Amino acid sequence: MKVGILGLGTVGGGVVNVLQKNSESIERRTGVKIEVVLAGVRDVKQKRICDTSNIKLTIDPFEVVNHPDVDVVLELIGGIGLTKELVETAINNGKHVITANKALIANHGNELIKLANKKQVRLLFEASVAGGIPIIKSLEQGLSANNIESLAGIINGTGNFILTDMKEKGRDFDDVLKEAQALGYAEEDPTFDVEGIDAAHKLSILAAIAFGTELQFDKVSTKGISDITTEDIIHASELGYTIKHLGIAKRAGEGIELRVHPTLVPNKQLIAQVDGVMNAVMVKSDALGTSLYYGAGAGDEATASAVIADLNDIINNQTSNHILGWKSQQKLPVIKSDDIQSEFFLRLLVSDIKGVLAKVTGIFNDHNVSIDALIQKQADENNNAHIAITTDKVSTKTVMSIKKSIEASAFNQAEVQIIHIELLD
Structure with missing residues (x-):
C-alpha cells in the first residue's frame, strides 16, 4: 500500500517513525507492506523528526492527492479551508483518506462521508478524537x-x-x-x-x-x-x-x-x-x-497509533465509513440547554449580615428547588462571605432563574457561579 501524507509535522513525523519502527509487526498482522512515497510540506529543507530519505517531498499538496501511485492520503495538516478541498480531491480521485482533523469532520463530515460513499472509498478519522485512545x-x-x-x-x-x-x-x-x-x-x-x-x-x-x-x-x-x-x-x-x-x-x-x-x-x-x-x-x-x-490524548506516536490503525482497517476492510456508512440512522433531536436536567453547584459572594442565609435558601424554596448541601466560608476583608450550594436535579432554566434572583438581591456582591454536577454511574 502506497501512502501520501499531507503534513510532516508532529503527527505526520510520528506516523513515519512508527511505520518504520514497527514495519515488521504491521506487515505480519496485515500481510501488506505500507510504504510512504510522497509528502506535502511547506518547506522541503526544514529539519524533521523523521527520516525522509525514501520519501519524495513536495510543496504542492495537490501533487499528493492527484498522484496516480498514492492509494491512501493521510491528512495531517489541520484547518478546514484548503484542507477540505484537498480531501474532496483525493476522494474524487478514488483514494481512501485518513484524517486526524476533528474540526474538518465536525464541520464537514456529513458531506465528506456522503462523497466517500458515492466514490466507494473510505474516510476514517480515529485520530480525530482523544489521540491514541481507540x-x-x-x-x-x-x-x-x-x-x-x-x-x-x-x-x-x-x-x-x-x-x-x-x-x-x-x-x-x-x-x-x-x-x-x-x-x-x-x-x-x-x-x-x-x-x-x-x-x-x-x-x-x-x-x-x-x-x-x-x-x-x-x-x-x-x-x-x-x-x-x-x-x-x-x-x-x-x-x-x-x-x-x-x-x-x-x-x-x-x-x-x-x-x-x-x-x-x-x-x-x-x-x-x-x-x-x-x-x-x-x-x-x-x-x-x-x-x-x-x-x-495527543503526541506524535500516540496519535500516529490511531492513524496507522485506520490504515490497517483499510487493508483488512474491517470497518465501514464512519457514521454515514451505517445502514440506517436514528433521527434524534438535540435537547435545548434550558431543558437539560442536572444537579448543580452554585457559588455566591454575599454580604455577611444577619439573616442572609435565610434569604438565600428562601429563593431556592420560591423556585421549588431542594438544596442537597451548603457550606459557608468566613467573611473576607470586605465583610463578605462565600456560600457554596449543591442542588437536587433541576432544569438549567430554573437554576438560571435562581441565579437571576440572587444577583438582583441587595445582599449579593458578585456574579453567581453555576457549574453542572454529574454522577456518571
Whole structure:
C-alpha cells in the first residue's frame, strides 16, 4: 500500500517513525507492506523528526492527492479551508483518506462521508478524537452489540492540565495558562482549547458514532473553563468533588443531550482521577455497563497509533465509513440547554449580615428547588462571605432563574457561579 501524507509535522513525523519502527509487526498482522512515497510540506529543507530519505517531498499538496501511485492520503495538516478541498480531491480521485482533523469532520463530515460513499472509498478519522485512545473503534466495533446510553469524556488535554494544576497547586487560571503555553500544551491563541470548541468538535463526532446520527456540531452547548476560580475548586473539593471539563452526550427521552462544560465529578469516580494532559472517555451501555477508555490524548506516536490503525482497517476492510456508512440512522433531536436536567453547584459572594442565609435558601424554596448541601466560608476583608450550594436535579432554566434572583438581591456582591454536577454511574 502506497501512502501520501499531507503534513510532516508532529503527527505526520510520528506516523513515519512508527511505520518504520514497527514495519515488521504491521506487515505480519496485515500481510501488506505500507510504504510512504510522497509528502506535502511547506518547506522541503526544514529539519524533521523523521527520516525522509525514501520519501519524495513536495510543496504542492495537490501533487499528493492527484498522484496516480498514492492509494491512501493521510491528512495531517489541520484547518478546514484548503484542507477540505484537498480531501474532496483525493476522494474524487478514488483514494481512501485518513484524517486526524476533528474540526474538518465536525464541520464537514456529513458531506465528506456522503462523497466517500458515492466514490466507494473510505474516510476514517480515529485520530480525530482523544489521540491514541481507540474510542471510535470501541464504540463502532467493540460495543456494537450495545445500545449506548451515555458518554462523558475528558477530551481536551490542555483544559485538563490547567484544572489539574489549579487544584494541586492552588494557582489561578491565567497563571497556569501561561505555563501551558510555555510547555507547548496550549496555543498562543488558546480559545479553541479553553473555551471548549475543540472538545465540542470531538464530542459531536463521538455522539454521532455512539447514537448513529449525523454530526451536529452546531447544536453542542459549549462552555469553557476560563471563569473557573480557585474558590470554585476549593469549595468543590470540600463538598467531595473534582472539577473536570467534560464533553457529555446522553439519551434523554426522545432526544439526546450534547454539552461541553466544567463539571463537578465525585472524587471517588475514576474519571475524577484523570489528571494532567491525559484523556479519558467513560461510556455507559446496556449490555456491558460502564467502561472507561484512558490514554494519551495527543503526541506524535500516540496519535500516529490511531492513524496507522485506520490504515490497517483499510487493508483488512474491517470497518465501514464512519457514521454515514451505517445502514440506517436514528433521527434524534438535540435537547435545548434550558431543558437539560442536572444537579448543580452554585457559588455566591454575599454580604455577611444577619439573616442572609435565610434569604438565600428562601429563593431556592420560591423556585421549588431542594438544596442537597451548603457550606459557608468566613467573611473576607470586605465583610463578605462565600456560600457554596449543591442542588437536587433541576432544569438549567430554573437554576438560571435562581441565579437571576440572587444577583438582583441587595445582599449579593458578585456574579453567581453555576457549574453542572454529574454522577456518571
